[in-house]
Amino acid sequence: MTRITWQGQRYELQEGETVLEALLRIGASVPYSCRSGVCQTCMMRAVAGDPGEASRHRLSEEQRARGAFLPCICHPQTDLELAPMQDELPIMATTVVSKTPLGDVLRLRLAPRKPISFRAGQFINVHAEDGVVRSYSIASVPTLDDGVLELHVRRLPDGRVSTWLHEVLREGDELCVQGPLGECCYVLGETQRPLLLIGTGSGLAPLWGILRDALHNGHTGPIYLYHGSRDAEGLYLHDELCALEAMRPEQFHYIPCVSGPNVSPDCRSGRASDAALADHSKLTGWRVYVCGHPQMVEETRRSVFLAGARIADIHTDAFTLSR
Amino acid sequence: MADSLYNRLGGEAAVNAAVDIFYRKVLADKRISHFFDNVDMSRQAAKQKAFLTVAFGGPNNYSGQDMRKGHAHLVSRGLNDGHFDAVMENLAATLQELSVPPEMIAECAAIAESTRSDVLCR
Numbered sequence: 389m390t391r392i393t394w395q396g397q398r399y400e401l402q403e404g405e406t407v408l409e410a411l412l413r414i415g416a417s418v419p420y421s422c423r424s425g426v427c428q429t430c431m432m433r434a435v436a437g438d439p440g441e442a443s444r445h446r447l448s449e450e451q452r453a454r455g456a457f458l459p460c461i462c463h464p465q466t467d468l469e470l471a472p473m474q475d476e477l478p479i480m481a482t483t484v485v486s487k488t489p490l491g492d493v494l495r496l497r498l499a500p501r502k503p504i505s506f507r508a509g510q511f512i513n514v515h516a517e518d519g520v521v522r523s524y525s526i527a528s529v530p531t532l533d534d535g536v537l538e539l540h541v542r543r544l545p546d547g548r549v550s551t552w553l554h555e556v557l558r559e560g561d562e563l564c565v566q567g568p569l570g571e572c573c574y575v576l577g578e579t580q581r582p583l584l585l586i587g588t589g590s591g592l593a594p595l596w597g598i599l600r601d602a603l604h605n606g607h608t609g610p611i612y613l614y615h616g617s618r619d620a621e622g623l624y625l626h627d628e629l630c631a632l633e634a635m636r637p638e639q640f641h642y643i644p645c646v647s648g649p650n651v652s653p654d655c656r657s658g659r660a661s662d663a664a665l666a667d668h669s670k671l672t673g674w675r676v677y678v679c680g681h682p683q684m685v686e687e688t689r690r691s692v693f694l695a696g697a698r699i700a701d702i703h704t705d706a707f708t709l710s711r
Numbered sequence: 712m713a714d715s716l717y718n719r720l721g722g723e724a725a726v727n728a729a730v731d732i733f734y735r736k737v738l739a740d741k742r743i744s745h746f747f748d749n750v751d752m753s754r755q756a757a758k759q760k761a762f763l764t765v766a767f768g769g770p771n772n773y774s775g776q777d778m779r780k781g782h783a784h785l786v787s788r789g790l791n792d793g794h795f796d797a798v799m800e801n802l803a804a805t806l807q808e809l810s811v812p813p814e815m816i817a818e819c820a821a822i823a824e825s826t827r828s829d830v831l832c833r
Contacts, residue, residue, distance in 0.1 A: 698731050699756050
């Protein structure tokens with residue numbers, strides 16, 4: 389049996405259990421969020437033992453050198469002694485500037501009390517009440533939006549944090565964030581490259597940021613944005629995207645897609661990823677961004693790779709919903 | 712070692728040039744693509760890169776035991792000689808696409824072939 393040592397106590401790992409699951413089972417008070425090795429909220433150090441490559445491969449060289457690993461995806465083969473990260477990402481205070489409901493999606497704007505260095509398409513961890521943490525992608529561009537963080541929060545049926553952000557949080561309130569993290573950003577210095585952006589639901593948030601970042605940085609190559617939703621109400625930036633397309637009809641193409649039964653005449657019927665691949669079957673030389681539902685992201689990543697995009701040129705921000 | 716196969720092929724740059732082409736062929740090959748379903752693509756690409764480094768005669772620390780351990784779960788899912796042959800074909804086709812001379816392709820094939828019994832856990 390593999391054992392973990394936490395705060396001087398030893399515990400046995402149960403069959404198939406991750407280190408995080410074991411910690412929660414024994415009642416340890418540890419922060420966590422995505423449970424899928426993405427958000428780094430639960431990151432710890434292994435002071436003794438080997439957490440295994442799978443729980444570390446996405447971390448930076450610096451983090452790895454300090455013994456960091458992600459307990460939520462760690463199935464250790466050896467006994468482990470755990471310690472918290474000493475200098476975890478600092479928690480920063482922001483002020484809620486505005487809350488704009490766009491159907492099911494809340495456009496939330498946060499002004500950091502001290503400037504935060506970030507890029508559109510990265511994500512931040514939001515600390516809601518009771519210490520619950522959720523990751524949200526950044527839809528704003530620092531230089532265009534006065535350093536304000538814009539997040540798009542979709543209301544989920546049983547979403548603790550999304551419900552709290554929609555209903556309880558008020559303009560003027562303080563909200564703490566951690567980050568930014570992630571690298572799903574516009575790549576500077578290749579202004580002529582064709583860009584393909586595919587997103588479902590609030591996966592549009594990073595794409596909206598990347599799109600504006602690209603245009604702001606003088607991108608001249610064509611940009612295609614496919615936004616998919618079950619119904620037309622879910623196309624929550626429809627008017628703004630149509631306006632942007634009208635301003636740059638030669639360069640920017642917005643293709644709204646509705647996968648449910650009620651398709652309005654100005655939308656494509658079917659999934660955004662299917663429409664994008666039907667229109668662009670050869671993606672050699674393209675840079676591609678895929679954001680939204682995790683299963684859609686994985687499937688689309690594979691499809692765009694098979695269509696010729698290089699692995700290094702496919703960017704994703706798959707967020708697994710917390711169980 | 713200036714004239715080693717790995718250096719003649721172009722070293723790490725050659726591996727980087729080959730990995731996307733090779734992995735795309737493998738994923739598109741119906742005979743073997745099911746072994747790659749539900750596998751994180753970035754991690755898988757790293758493994759393909761490791762495989763190509765070995766096949767190119769490059770620096771690696773893989774033992775026969777590592778090969779066995781790394782493929783045992785695939786053997787239990789039915790990995791056999793036919794699948795191994797398919798990978799060999801895709802490797803050769805990748806190198807042809809990159810205009811590698813036939814005699815160097817043969818050298819790579821011989822190295823890859825030498826892992827067959829370990830990969831298939833025999």
